[in-house]
Amino acid sequence: MATVIKTNDIGRVAMLPALRDAAAAAAELVTLWPLSEALQMDNDAKYAENLQVRITRTIARILTGEDVTVPDAEYVYEGAAEIPGRPQTVVDALLRANEAYDAISAYSESGDAKLVMAASAMLGVDWDQNTVNTVAESLESIGSSLGLSDDGLKATLDPEGIAQRFALSIVSINTLLDAIGIDDPNQPQRALPALIFFNELQERLAIPRVFLSDHDFTGMLNARTEGSVKLISFAEFISPLAQREWKKHLEDVLWDPNVAKEQAKAEDERKNKEALAAKFAHVQNNDDGKEHVEL
Template identity: 45%
Template sequence: MIVVYEQDLVEELASRPSMGEAVQAGVDLIDLWPLTDASRLRNDARYAETLQVRITRILARIMTGQDVTIPDAEYVYEGAEDIPGRPQDLVDALLAANDAYEGMVGGAAQGQSGKLVQAARTLQAGWSQEETKATCDLVDRFGREVTPEGETLESSSEQAEVGRRLATSMVALARLAKALHADADQAVKILPVLLYLNELNERMGIPRVFLTDDQIRQLLGEAVSKSVQDLADTLAPLVTAEWKKHLDEVVWDPEEAKRKAKEDDERKSREALQAKFAHVPEDPDKPPVEL
């Protein structure tokens, strides 16, 4: 069993009714591993690539306040350093977001808090010296207590354990947000922490998560003004949605998708035909037709 910072609070959060669906989504996803099917391995690799695109887009949106699009984020992910017709500061923000994303890999291991500090510089998060020290102290403590042997935890599909690990990630978010005095008006401060939390999830053997810019601002408002329990209640359905999306993308079968699409088209055609002639009255003298 995982032994973590604020164990009693973690146990309380893990047992909250709001966490049930998220925990089950995590169990369903973790149960697929280790992946052996070639199609599922490809699907998971594709999910990881699109997750980086989606996350770096959100980072750039918050950094710039501009309408960064998925195509913008894809171009930069694929190596573009400028995009015709798009502001260069937007592209530069995406470049920084990708550098921070990739530089954070392994950043939840013991002794790796420097990666978080570097991400904060790269993303121009505006941390003060006091905030940087408080954040590093917390991250160092998480590293010691979450994985005391210095190794990544073995994945577990036991519901209680998935709940504890997810709750640990939520407590970490709440404590780090407070240490940074981050709120909805200073969302840029929390961006390096969100990258760190996905590395923490990876280290605890649970899937990564994704939040939109609006969701990040909502959560920061709750992290400052409400309890950790309220934060968990808000975050749980967002985690559920992302973990279900991950599962759906991993198990996606193109042939099965084609078959279902064909069946849907045929059903819609039948329904449209029935609706077209629904107003035509039945002929009472018409002989029955045997099918």
């Protein structure tokens, strides 16, 4: 039977210092919404596209164990079905990753667990029937917790409200990973549905999305198996990664090419001045302005 989402677990996770730091970063980001400036809206759209490229690359690297590159992921995201000079196994894995990413995207609005199961099938995860049943029960439990919490949780965008929602998200994913039975970090493929489900859960709870590299993902699984308290270890591992991503998202949205150009120009001028000063550092400065002469 699937693990029940416990309120005291959410409270324990929400009080962790690392999670509260992450929640503060998320609050700084979400206060920008709704975006009204054209440049910021364009920047956010580019961030979303880039995030899908980054996540599908992570998925393909885990599925294949091969060195999937950023250009590989970009080409497939843009519609390529083959890439000259690159293994077709890489391209096929990226195609499956994008298909699953798109298939699960409606969960944030509908909460339909069938979308999670469909995306899992697209990724070709190796689950037996007992695991499928346990995962389905776990998703039902998660859905019930979200349904009871939706109105109250979405009403607050302050750090405390975000901390509570982020904690709920972490407890939910931990429950899903328990249902999958991922006790061996050397088999991360089995847990891949949790990776794409995580962000749809975040979106449903009005929390910014998170990026995990393949190393981050296997590290997260290791944290759950090696930690003395699995849930707390998981939360303490994921929180700094979320904080890092939310700071990046904020920087990406606020990026202004004109300001960036001026900053780059100022930095070049500073470096040139430092280089010039270093070049003539051996020349003594005399009060009379005349060249020093040795007697």
